[in-house]
Amino acid sequence: MQYISTRGGIAPLSFTDAVMMGLGVDGGLLLPNEIPKIDSETFASWQALSYPALAFEVMSRFIDDIPASELHDLINKSYATFGTKEVTPLVALGDLHILELFHGPTLAFKDVALQFLGNLFEYLLDKNKSVMNILGATSGDTGSAAIYGVRGKARINIFILHPHKRVSEVQEKQMTTVMDANVFNIAIRGSFDDGQAMVKALFNELSFKDKYHLGAINSINWARVLAQIVYYVKASLDIQGQGHRGPIDFSIPTGNFGDIFAGFIAKKLLPGNTIRHLVLATNSNDILSRFVNQGDYSLRNVVQTSSPSMDIQAASNFERYLYYLMNCDTVQTKALMVNFLKTGKLDLSDQLGQIQDDFLSTAVSEEAALKTIRCFKQAHDYTLDPHTAIGVHAALEHKTDGIPMICLATAHPAKFGKVVAKATGTAPVLPEALEGIETKATRCELMDADTETIKQYLKTRARHLP
Ligand SMILES: *Cc1c(COP(=O)(O)O)cnc(C)c1O
Numbered sequence: 001m002q003y004i005s006t007r008g009g010i011a012p013l014s015f016t017d018a019v020m021m022g023l024g025v026d027g028g029l030l031l032p033n034e035i036p037k038i039d040s041e042t043f044a045s046w047q048a049l050s051y052p053a054l055a056f057e058v059m060s061r062f063i064d065d066i067p068a069s070e071l072h073d074l075i076n077k078s079y080a081t082f083g084t085k086e087v088t089p090l091v092a093l094g095d096l097h098i099l100e101l102f103h104g105p106t107l108a109f110k111d112v113a114l115q116f117l118g119n120l121f122e123y124l125l126d127k128n129k130s131v132m133n134i135l136g137a138t139s140g141d142t143g144s145a146a147i148y149g150v151r152g153k154a155r156i157n158i159f160i161l162h163p164h165k166r167v168s169e170v171q172e173k174q175m176t177t178v179m180d181a182n183v184f185n186i187a188i189r190g191s192f193d194d195g196q197a198m199v200k201a202l203f204n205e206l207s208f209k210d211k212y213h214l215g216a217i218n219s220i221n222w223a224r225v226l227a228q229i230v231y232y233v234k235a236s237l238d239i240q241g242q243g244h245r246g247p248i249d250f251s252i253p254t255g256n257f258g259d260i261f262a263g264f265i266a267k268k269l270l271p272g273n274t275i276r277h278l279v280l281a282t283n284s285n286d287i288l289s290r291f292v293n294q295g296d297y298s299l300r301n302v303v304q305t306s307s308p309s310m311d312i313q314a315a316s317n318f319e320r321y322l323y324y325l326m327n328c329d330t331v332q333t334k335a336l337m338v339n340f341l342k343t344g345k346l347d348l349s350d351q352l353g354q355i356q357d358d359f360l361s362t363a364v365s366e367e368a369a370l371k372t373i374r375c376f377k378q379a380h381d382y383t384l385d386p387h388t389a390i391g392v393h394a395a396l397e398h399k400t401d402g403i404p405m406i407c408l409a410t411a412h413p414a415k416f417g418k419v420v421a422k423a424t425g426t427a428p429v430l431p432e433a434l435e436g437i438e439t440k441a442t443r444c445e446l447m448d449a450d451t452e453t454i455k456q457y458l459k460t461r462a463r464h465l466p
Pocket of ligand 1: 108109110141142219253254255256257258259260309310387388410411
């Protein structure tokens with residue numbers, strides 16, 4: 001299996017080289033040069049597999065440069081940290097199925113990918129006798145999931161910037177209470193965008209990036225998408241195991257287009273007619289909904305909502321879909337992306353037929369999201385987090401009789417207790433992982449949003465080759 005860039009500027013790479021590269025050096029995103037196809041017999045034979053065993057079957061179709069026994073070990077280790085044996089349990093509630101992706105150490109779906117990526121980095125660095133200093137900015141969930149992915153690992157230090165007092169208290173504590181010596185939290189006096197801009201500036205300083213072995217852990221790494229394909233396959237098998245034959249729909253709350261893109265690949269991977277619709281749900285930051293419904297991919301200002309992990313305009317994984325929409329034409333993909341970076345918009349209304357074959361979409365207002373949390377609690381005594389509620393609202397709009405609808409539940413409601421309390425009148429019960437977190441010791445540096453300051457800090461704490 002070889003990996004190529006959506007912009008066509010990179011000679012084919014192996015899986016492990018693609019993982020270590022992260023973002024393509026030509027500015028494009030990396031993708032397998034073809035998507036394998038699973039036939040119905042093979043798919044049916046996976047029915048009884050455990051989550052890690054299934055993950056091995058799926059991932060090994062995309063990875064041919066890690067020996068099987070070592071890949072098995074990596075996968076087993078990554079999912080042993082989850083709170084349930086099923087890893088991603090499926091719960092039936094009324095007309096819907098909720099796919100709970102929040103049983104990892106930080107209670108958000110990002111753990112599914114970042115537990116694996118952390119172990120994969122450790123394995124590859126060990127093999128190459130190298131080191132990595134991960135640098136990232138977070139608006140909340142990614143930071144803690146990344147920290148938990150690499151805490152205590154021998155060849156990795158991690159530096160995470162978050163905007164001081166602008167992440168939820170639980171999110172802040174999830175990051176700053178991790179005491180491993182390789183974890184460095186930096187609260188900056190500024191916004192998430194300020195943090196992101198500084199991280200970009202440091203990655204763009206190529207001599208600094210090389211000398212200090214900077215690594216990224218953001219959602220453009222192919223290994224993250226790959227790990228997320230697995231639960232689409234698992235949920236489809238679970239539904240079939242309940243006796244259902246015929247297609248299944250999924251609804252996905254979307255920000256950076258990572259999770260839903262994994263669904264798009266899963267649909268190509270599985271036998272035809274396994275997955276029917278992929279419902280792309282956004283909050284009022286609706287660029288992706290406008291894209292699906294009108295072919296209009298144009299930037300607007302980011303507005304703050306109660307589903308902050310989806311308060312995004314330019315979706316970092318969008319280019320991967322664009323490549324398929326352009327029938328794998330890298331010249332056209334690159335031209336469109338260059339145009340988008342220049343003008344902030346793309347008119348893809350000519351492709352609307354194909355886009356709407358691939359996705360349905362709804363943008364969900366703040367009121368509708370809160371109402372969904374309240375109604376779902378009343379009807380099923382089940383608490384949705386605000387991100388999941390966006391997907392559930394869109395799912396109910398697009399649900400058709402006789403076709404199961406699976407809603408991806410991307411965070412535990414306790415991570416967003418204030419919003420949930422506002423919607424339902426009661427705060428969600430804190431899960432064990434968060435008990436007592438308010439009073440735990442924390443470690444964090446407060447700094448100005450100044451690139452030079454961050455750079456000096458990093459220089460004195462970076463891990464070096466032995
Ligand atoms: C990151 C995140 C999302 C959005 O996922 P994408 O892959 O960026 O589309 C949705 N919900 C939660 C809770 C998240 O943390």
